[in-house]
Amino acid sequence: MTAAPELVTAVRSAKQYLTYVASGPFRYAVAEALALPESYFTALRDDMLVKRNLLAAGLEEAGFQVFRPSGTYFVTTDIRPLGETDGFAFRRALPERAGVVAVPNAVFCDHREEGAPFVRFAFCKRTGVxxxxxxxxKGVGGA
Known part of the structure; x- marks a missing residue:
């Protein structure tokens, strides 16, 4: 999109909230999912817990302070124990440093400075990944 800066900002803000909203076609899929047996959801929950714990433990071992989630598939970390304070700069350098990507939490904050030292990692991946x-x-934190 090309527009005046204030319009681009408004569109980007709206898009951020729309990206994770279930659109009409997905509502039919949700209705179908609600008909699945309880065992499906139990297995999914158990699998996600194993993956969460695997990633969280690895991040802790690498030197991150880890906040283990209870209801999402993102592990939020504090990068200050690694000597870092800027989640945007850390996230930009991370692919070259480790071949891994993260999302700076500041993008979700009204006051970006409050979220600056935090980044999050997704664990909704294959175990091997x-x-x-x-x-x-492990090399990122000097561990």
């Missing part, structure tokens, strides 16, 4: 990420992240 998470194991490789954990291996790569």
């Amino acid at each position: 998470l194991e490789e990420a954990v291996r790569r992240l």
